[in-house]
Amino acid sequence: MNRILATATSEFRIAFRNRWVSIATGMMVLFALVLAAAGSAPTGDVGVDRLSVTVASLTSLAVYLVPLLALLMSFDAVAGEVERGTLPLLLTYPVSRLQILLGKLLAHLAILGLAVTLGYGTAALVAVWSDPEAVNGFGALWRLIWSSVLLGATFLGTGYALSALARRPSGAAGLAIALWLVAVVLYDLALLALIVTDGGGAFTTQALPVALLANPADAFRVFNLSAAQAVAAAGGLGGAAGAIPLWQSAASLFFWPLAAIALAAAAFRRVTP
Amino acid sequence: MTPTLTISRLTKRFQSVEALKSVSLTLEPGRRAALLGHNGAGKSTMMKIVLGLIPFDSGEVSVCGTAPGSPAARAQVAYLPENAAFHPALTGEEQLRHYLALRGENPRQAIELLARVGLGHAARRRIGTYSKGMRQRVGLAQTLIGRPRLLVLDEPTSGLDPVSRRDFYDLLDGLAAEGTAILLSSHVLTEVEARTDRILILSGGELVAEGTLADLRARAALPVAFSVRAAPGHSAALAATFPEGAQGGDGLVRLCCAQSEKLPLLARIAALGNAVIDLDVIPPSLEDIYSHFSRRDGQ
Numbered sequence: 265m266n267r268i269l270a271t272a273t274s275e276f277r278i279a280f281r282n283r284w285v286s287i288a289t290g291m292m293v294l295f296a297l298v299l300a301a302a303g304s305a306p307t308g309d310v311g312v313d314r315l316s317v318t319v320a321s322l323t324s325l326a327v328y329l330v331p332l333l334a335l336l337m338s339f340d341a342v343a344g345e346v347e348r349g350t351l352p353l354l355l356t357y358p359v360s361r362l363q364i365l366l367g368k369l370l371a372h373l374a375i376l377g378l379a380v381t382l383g384y385g386t387a388a389l390v391a392v393w394s395d396p397e398a399v400n401g402f403g404a405l406w407r408l409i410w411s412s413v414l415l416g417a418t419f420l421g422t423g424y425a426l427s428a429l430a431r432r433p434s435g436a437a438g439l440a441i442a443l444w445l446v447a448v449v450l451y452d453l454a455l456l457a458l459i460v461t462d463g464g465g466a467f468t469t470q471a472l473p474v475a476l477l478a479n480p481a482d483a484f485r486v487f488n489l490s491a492a493q494a495v496a497a498a499g500g501l502g503g504a505a506g507a508i509p510l511w512q513s514a515a516s517l518f519f520w521p522l523a524a525i526a527l528a529a530a531a532f533r534r535v536t537p
Numbered sequence: 538m539t540p541t542l543t544i545s546r547l548t549k550r551f552q553s554v555e556a557l558k559s560v561s562l563t564l565e566p567g568r569r570a571a572l573l574g575h576n577g578a579g580k581s582t583m584m585k586i587v588l589g590l591i592p593f594d595s596g597e598v599s600v601c602g603t604a605p606g607s608p609a610a611r612a613q614v615a616y617l618p619e620n621a622a623f624h625p626a627l628t629g630e631e632q633l634r635h636y637l638a639l640r641g642e643n644p645r646q647a648i649e650l651l652a653r654v655g656l657g658h659a660a661r662r663r664i665g666t667y668s669k670g671m672r673q674r675v676g677l678a679q680t681l682i683g684r685p686r687l688l689v690l691d692e693p694t695s696g697l698d699p700v701s702r703r704d705f706y707d708l709l710d711g712l713a714a715e716g717t718a719i720l721l722s723s724h725v726l727t728e729v730e731a732r733t734d735r736i737l738i739l740s741g742g743e744l745v746a747e748g749t750l751a752d753l754r755a756r757a758a759l760p761v762a763f764s765v766r767a768a769p770g771h772s773a774a775l776a777a778t779f780p781e782g783a784q785g786g787d788g789l790v791r792l793c794c795a796q797s798e799k800l801p802l803l804a805r806i807a808a809l810g811n812a813v814i815d816l817d818v819i820p821p822s823l824e825d826i827y828s829h830f831s832r833r834d835g836q
Contacts, residue, residue, distance in 0.1 A: 270644075
């Protein structure tokens with residue numbers, strides 16, 4: 265455990281010096297503020313408090329931003345060590361490769377947790393300031409924060425795996441961007457296209473819930489929207505959230521980080537310095 | 538005494554290239570061995586196998602009684618890679634604190650370790666601002682953590698100035714006196730001559746010679762060169778006495794003979810009396826001995 269903490273301390277320091285902490289936090293706060301300002305119109309008639317509406321908007325934002333931040337922080341994790349030539353020496357120390365990965369994960373998760381807490385927190389402050397009823401939405405906000413951290417862990421782990429597979433930072437960066445495009449953007453577009461052609465048939469009722477749970481980003485969105493019973497307030501694929509039991513999307517949220525770390529550990533084990 | 542490092546019939550192939558061919562060696566506690574060889578002779582490959590960084594094809598390797606790269610072996614082995622590299626965003630002190638924590642030692646020793654390698658003044662500066670020699674010293678400092686039983690040093694003195702090199706070998710002497718076995722590679726023959734107990738020469742993946750410098754000198758049996766200068770007016774007489782010698786310009790004659798004929802030849806030169814005004818005996822240099830053993834087939 266001490267070795268994991270020591271690695272995490274160094275990684276956090278490096279990320280701080282490389283401005284990752286301020287970039288991640290600044291980005292989340294900025295986008296959250298824009299959403300809070302833009303989302304101030306549709307209140308009153310919906311029958312829910314202001315913060316719950318903000319959380320629904322923040323969910324859509326987090327689906328894009330959290331995986332992006334996680335991949336940006338993680339693509340260099342193994343490939344960067346290989347390129348700098350620091351890996352051979354590190355691997356002669358009495359520390360396992362899994363401990364190294366967990367140390368990096370801990371540091372990156374701390375940064376991500378800080379960024380989303382400050383970002384969402386800012387939006388929540390704006391909501392509470394304009395609508396005192398909004399304090400009822402704190403449960404939804406807390407759920408959004410920890411599920412964002414889990415979503416981040418999934419993409420951090422996948423980023424480490426890509427970093428170990430590519431072995432060069434430039435290659436790893438390309439793979440990370442490709443993964444983000446496919447998992448967060450193209451996957452949903454493809455599902456929407458299938459729903460349209462299917463016209464409410466077997467795909468929409470049978471395969472769609474499975475497809476949504478199979479993608480960590482969609483599982484995150486479905487979980488937060490159905491937990492907040494804000495399905496009605498969300499359009500698009502989020503509308504399908506009602507068809508999926510809460511425990512299933514929660515299970516998907518917890519399963520993916522473990523799978524991603526296992527994948528990263530397997531990929532890292534194959535790296536010969 | 539149980540050897541700290543035992544390698545027997547070690548063979549390593551990279552695709553079609555045989556990087557190491559049936560190499561065997563043992564290293565006892567407190568002994569310092571220097572590994573010499575051309576680039577590509579297999580020095581770094583052998584070190585990486587000893588450290589457990591890369592697998593090997595056949596043979597046996599035992600490090601401190603266990604398999605190379607096992608947690609027990611890694612806890613007792615310290616390594617200095619060629620061109621030691623560290624994250625440029627960390628300071629020397631932070632980097633060493635990290636390494637200390639990974640070895641389960643108290644991170645507070647960082648400053649003291651840096652002071653031992655002469656980096657106390659730069660401990661709080663980022664490694665990105667360090668020179669190559671300073672980075673090499675950070676590398677040295679991390680090998681001093683704990684009490685390693687085996688030190689593996691890949692070209693440890695590259696980038697160090699002569700004074701730092703001497704300090705470095707003094708550090709090694711201290712560690713060896715405490716029982717640490719040291720395996721180091723080097724290109725600089727003159728410096729390993731005085732500061733190591735044994736020299737190992739690798740060539741094309743084979744261990745072609747092993748022993749003290751005196752052993753190797755005797756085994757190579759390289760000819761001794763003589764440079765004889767004639768007194769004015771005696772050049773012709775000198776040349777006539779030694780027709781086998783090579784004539785230099787200004788009355789200088791160069792002669793070569795086997796080690797066993799050295800004294801008889803000296804007697805013949807002395808017999809010339811006043812005809813000779815100067816004489817130099819040139820033993821085979823370290824470079825000559827090294828290239829004698831490490832020359833590859835057909836060269």
